[in-house]
Amino acid sequence: MNPELVENARQTMDLERRRLELQLSEEVEHPRVSHGAQTAAASEVSESQRGEQLRGREVQHLAFIEAALRRIEAGTFGVCRSCGKPIAPERLEAIPWANDCVECHAKNRR
Numbered sequence: 001m002n003p004e005l006v007e008n009a010r011q012t013m014d015l016e017r018r019r020l021e022l023q024l025s026e027e028v029e030h031p032r033v034s035h036g037a038q039t040a041a042a043s044e045v046s047e048s049q050r051g052e053q054l055r056g057r058e059v060q061h062l063a064f065i066e067a068a069l070r071r072i073e074a075g076t077f078g079v080c081r082s083c084g085k086p087i088a089p090e091r092l093e094a095i096p097w098a099n100d101c102v103e104c105h106a107k108n109r110r
């Protein structure tokens with residue numbers, strides 16, 4: 001694994017992790033749904049569900065990043081968790097937190 005690529009990935013994910021953590025902590029203090037107080041109950045429910053879904057994705061994204069950062073520490077970064085082959089550098093540049101190679105990813109999508 002190219003150390004430069006690993007270092008770039010680490011920096012990218014460090015920033016992304018900080019951004020997500022900030023975003024998630026802001027949502028706790030200022031929930032996105034709070035401005036819906038005067039809207040109808042029905043739309044308030046859907047607003048809150050949307051907020052939950054978005055938050056769920058951010059939490060999941062953060063978990064992916066943290067797992068990838070742990071793989072960097074452990075020296076297993078860039079290895080496909082399904083087949084154990086190295087993940088293509090182009091894929092890691094585009095998605096540093098990718099944990100499967102292009103082939104396995106395509107397989108799992110089906």
Ligand SMILES: [Zn+2]
Nearest residue numbers: 080083101104
């Ligand atoms: Zn694979």
